[in-house]
Every structure is written in C-alpha cells, then in structure tokens.
Amino acid sequence: MNNPEMQCMTREHLRQVHNIESECFAIPWSYDSFEEELENPLAIYLVAMVGGEVAGFAGMHHVVDEGNITNIAVRRQYRGQGIGGALVRGLCDIAAAKKIAKMTLEVRVGNHIAFRLYGRHGFTFAGIRKNYYVDTKEDAIVMWKEFGEVAQ
Ligand SMILES: CC(C)(COP(=O)(O)OP(=O)(O)OC[C@H]1O[C@@H](n2cnc3c(N)ncnc32)[C@H](O)[C@@H]1OP(=O)(O)O)[C@@H](O)C(=O)NCCC(=O)NCCS
Numbered sequence: 001m002n003n004p005e006m007q008c009m010t011r012e013h014l015r016q017v018h019n020i021e022s023e024c025f026a027i028p029w030s031y032d033s034f035e036e037e038l039e040n041p042l043a044i045y046l047v048a049m050v051g052g053e054v055a056g057f058a059g060m061h062h063v064v065d066e067g068n069i070t071n072i073a074v075r076r077q078y079r080g081q082g083i084g085g086a087l088v089r090g091l092c093d094i095a096a097a098k099k100i101a102k103m104t105l106e107v108r109v110g111n112h113i114a115f116r117l118y119g120r121h122g123f124t125f126a127g128i129r130k131n132y133y134v135d136t137k138e139d140a141i142v143m144w145k146e147f148g149e150v151a152q
Contacts, residue, residue: 004048058087069105
C-alpha cells in the first residue's frame with residue numbers, strides 16, 4: 001500500500017497528468033486542455049504523488065454551489081491501493097470546505113470499478129444519459145452526492 005501525498009495540480013505535473021489521461025481514456029483530453037484548466041478559476045485539480053511521481057489525478061469544476069467531477073484516473077501499476085478513493089475523498093473534502101451543496105459526475109455503465117468507488121464515497125445513482133460517450137455510444141450513469149446542511 002502506497003500512501004499518496006495529495007497536492008494541487010501545477011504546471012510541473014501536467015506532462016505526467018496528460019500521460020495518465022492518455023493511458024486511461026479512449027478519448028483523452030489534450031495536453032492544452034489540462035494547461036487551460038490551470039487558468040480556469042472554476043477548476044480544482046488534485047494529484048496523488050507517490051515517490052515523487054504522479055500516480056493519479058482528479059478534477060472538478062465548482063459552479064455556484066455544485067461540484068462536477070470532470071475526470072479521475074490512476075496509473076495502472078498503482079490501482080487497487082486506495083489512491084482513487086483518496087482522490088475522491090480529497091475532492092469531497094475540498095467541496096465540503098467550500099460549502100458546495102452537491103457533487104455530480106458521469107460514469108460509463110460498464111465501468112463497475114469506478115461506479116463502486118463513487119458509491120463508497122456517498123454518490124448515488126440519479127439517472128442515465130443515453131449514448132453519452134461518442135466513441136462507443138455507451139450510456140452514462142449520472143451520480144450525485146449531497147452534502148446536506150452545508151449549502152448557504
Ligand atoms: C477508477 C480508478 C480511478 C480507481 O482507482 P484505484 O486507485 O484503483 O481505486 P481504489 O484502489 O481506491 O479502489 C479500487 C477498487 O476497485 C477494486 N478493483 C477490482 N479490480 C481491480 C483492478 N483490476 N484494479 C484495481 N482495482 C480493482 C479494488 O479492490 C477497490 O475496491 P475495494 O476498495 O472494494 O477493494 C482506476 O481504476 C482508473 O484510473 N480507471 C481508469 C480511468 C477511469 O475509469 N476513471 C473513472 C472515470 S468515471
């Protein structure tokens with residue numbers, strides 16, 4: 001079990017973050033998209049560092065009182081060690097500190113590992129977006145997590 005150190009994503013993490021994105025997703029975000037996120041005042045990105053390297057990352061957009069998880073990925077050799085869970089927890093902790101009322105995300109219907117991971121962190125099934133993913137036309141499950149009384 002590696003104990004990841006959570007950091008906010010900075011320019012020096014971008015190359016590794018983009019490599020992980022490319023390894024993990026059929027339609028990866030471009031390097032430039034991540035670079036633009038650094039300038040996006042709505043974007044919150046965490047990297048999980050193990051041995052000085054980026055083992056995984058997760059991002060969220062904070063719009064009004066909602067957090068929308070944009071992406072989360074862990075390098076293959078580090079999976080199953082709790083890093084994905086630590087990243088979700090890290091975003092939820094930031095959301096709670098910012099008094100975000102609720103968080104949402106989409107996950108492929110076939111991505112059972114991610115669906116279970118989110119479920120363990122309080123996200124519940126809210127519906128299906130048909131043919132959401134352009135590569136395979138796979139449906140997306142929409143999930144929400146509510147923070148109860150913290151919203152102002
Ligand atoms: C989803 C993802 C981020 C999870 O990261 P992770 O670091 O493996 O997450 P955790 O270790 O916290 O939890 C993984 C869970 O899946 C289980 N698991 C089952 N098969 C596994 C496998 N082949 N590899 C890793 N974990 C596996 C683990 O046991 C664990 O469940 P448990 O806590 O009930 O034992 C990672 O699998 C990933 O990057 N996937 C590709 C990108 C992706 O699908 N992102 C989500 C988009 S919505």
